[in-house]
Amino acid sequence: MGWAAVARAVLPAASMSLACALGQWQPANGKQVDREGGVKAPKFSYVRAANLGQVLELLERYGEDAQILAGGQSLMPALNMRLSAPRLIIDINGIAALQGIACKDGLVRIGALARHVEVANSAIIRQHLPLITAAMPHVAHVAVRNRGTFGGSIALADPAAELPACALALEARFVLESRGGRREIAAADFFKGLYATARLPNELLTEALIPVRRNWVPVFLELARRQGDFALAGLAFQVLLEDGILADGRLAYFASEPQPTLGLATLAAIKGRRLDPATTAAAISALPGDLAPMGNAVASAKLRLHLQTVLTRRALQQAQAAANRQTRIL
Numbered sequence: 254m255g256w257a258a259v260a261r262a263v264l265p266a267a268s269m270s271l272a273c274a275l276g277q278w279q280p281a282n283g284k285q286v287d288r289e290g291g292v293k294a295p296k297f298s299y300v301r302a303a304n305l306g307q308v309l310e311l312l313e314r315y316g317e318d319a320q321i322l323a324g325g326q327s328l329m330p331a332l333n334m335r336l337s338a339p340r341l342i343i344d345i346n347g348i349a350a351l352q353g354i355a356c357k358d359g360l361v362r363i364g365a366l367a368r369h370v371e372v373a374n375s376a377i378i379r380q381h382l383p384l385i386t387a388a389m390p391h392v393a394h395v396a397v398r399n400r401g402t403f404g405g406s407i408a409l410a411d412p413a414a415e416l417p418a419c420a421l422a423l424e425a426r427f428v429l430e431s432r433g434g435r436r437e438i439a440a441a442d443f444f445k446g447l448y449a450t451a452r453l454p455n456e457l458l459t460e461a462l463i464p465v466r467r468n469w470v471p472v473f474l475e476l477a478r479r480q481g482d483f484a485l486a487g488l489a490f491q492v493l494l495e496d497g498i499l500a501d502g503r504l505a506y507f508a509s510e511p512q513p514t515l516g517l518a519t520l521a522a523i524k525g526r527r528l529d530p531a532t533t534a535a536a537i538s539a540l541p542g543d544l545a546p547m548g549n550a551v552a553s554a555k556l557r558l559h560l561q562t563v564l565t566r567r568a569l570q571q572a573q574a575a576a577n578r579q580t581r582i583l
């Protein structure tokens with residue numbers, strides 16, 4: 254069974270339990286997978302796929318009964334805690350076509366198997382998508398970053414994950430492949446809810462395509478109890494400043510709603526305005542129109558909204574500082 258389906262259907266409680274075990278969201282009511290036999294994974298078949306065609310054929314055949322093994326940083330704990338019980342695990346780590354980071358024709362391509370550490374250290378990402386470079390130190394810990402993958406983070410769609418929010422702010426498109434062909438979907442249409450995406454059970458996420466925007470200023474901010482913990486609140490913001498005016502921008506909030514959420518009302522309140530305290534006040538007033546955060550044992554809905562307010566204020570201060578620097582350079 255696919256991870257998103259696990260979260261939605263069979264294991265609404267269990268998936269939440271995993272999230273809680275990792276320090277995130279509250280359990281709701283629902284069925285648990287039988288835990289008899291301890292904390293080791295339930296029995297499953299394993300295939301190390303030799304090529305993309307084999308993965309797609311297996312996904313077609315097994316559908317929700319198959320799980321993709323990418324970095325395994327979320328899948329393995331879920332199996333060991335018996336929160337997931339797929340019949341088949343398809344290991345995609347041997348498929349070279351899913352690897353790599355490249356920039357061509359104004360688009361950065363990030364292969365699904367690009368490890369977090371590779372993304373964090375990539376000169377291409379630093380030059381063309383500095384928002385992601387700023388986010389990477391917040392993604393888990395070194396050991397997790399050594400194995401975890403870009404595609405795994407996007408496919409999992411954890412509400413507190415950094416990369417889905419960056420993808421939304423950067424207007425990424427995701428490539429999904431199945432036996433039936435290839436389709437592209439915008440990040441804004443991909444994230445559907447708590448661990449839920451538009452990916453169908455027979456589809457593999459193969460890469461992300463992200464447009465390069467020259468001269469946009471990146472601002473990534475997050476609040477967590479400790480460095481590397483999942484966020485209590487966070488935002489990914491990229492902004493175009495012209496003569497101190499906020500000419501354009503994309504703002505995505507995470508660790509609040511079930512999926513990363515665009516700050517449309519907040520942005521509309523400040524677009525075309527000079528970055529000053531009045532503009533910041535307008536943004537803060539508009540923010541509740543964008544967010545109605547979920548609460549859990551770690552942080553209430555009210556606290557999360559307050560933290561997002563704090564981050565929004567800081568984000569605009571950072572953007573203003575960038576505008577001042579631009580003016581000095583001119």
Ligand SMILES: Cc1cc2nc3c(=O)[nH]c(=O)nc-3n(C[C@H](O)[C@H](O)[C@H](O)COP(=O)(O)OP(=O)(O)OC[C@H]3O[C@@H](n4cnc5c(N)ncnc54)[C@H](O)[C@@H]3O)c2cc1C
Pocket residue numbers: 255256257275320321322323324325326327328329330365391392393394397400401402403404405406408409411413414415416456457458459481482483484
């Ligand atoms: C202690 C700990 C702390 C963490 N902290 C953070 C954090 O602060 N921020 C954060 O963002 N993440 C965090 N993570 C998660 C980490 O970033 C994982 O790397 C990520 O969730 C999943 O990536 P993965 O490659 O390990 O995927 P896997 O665990 O291999 O797979 C996860 C799910 O995605 C599916 N999947 C994977 N790749 C594909 C694909 N190409 N196509 C379709 N489906 C696919 C799998 O079937 C599975 O259901 C943490 C994990 C741990 C264990």
